[in-house]
Amino acid sequence: MPVEALGDYDPNNIFARILRGEIPSKRVYEDDWAIAFHDINPQAPVHVLVIPRGPYRSWADFSANASEAEIAGFVRAVGATARLLGLEEPGYRLLANAGVHAHQEVPHLHVHIFGGRQMGAMLPR
Structure with missing residues (x-):
């Protein structure tokens, strides 16, 4: 179900539950700022999600409310995950x-x- 409105953060969303260990995930990376795990419905041979640990x-919410350390840590986690997966060459796509x-x-x-x-064209025409 799509997000209808931003509203308040829902602490029972599936990613919050994954962060708390209530739902299993096949993790490929984690640190103090983020976790990365395989998507359960992959759209490419490699399809990993990276999520910040914060709510x-x-x-827009993240850039307005996260600390500088959280922002830097999350961005670094995305890059570290791509490197860990061996995607620097020949390349990869990020989608949020x-x-x-x-x-x-x-x-x-x-971030996917x-x-x-x-990957083909970025957007259908």
Whole structure:
């Protein structure tokens, strides 16, 4: 179900539950700022999600409310995950959906890392 409105953070969303260990995930990276895990419905040979540990709904929420350390840590976690997955060469795609028009399904900031094949055009025309 898409996120209808930003509103308050929902502590029972699936990513919050993954962070608390209530739902299992196949983790590939974690540190003090973020965790990365395989998507349960992969859209590419490599499809990993990176989420901050803090309760942020979107990039706008994160950039306005996270500490400098959280922001730096999350950005570094995305890069470290791509390197760990061996995606620097030949390349990868990052995707972050925000809100209804972008089809954000989970109201917790997350970045998709896609790799392992040619991605094609960025948006359908």
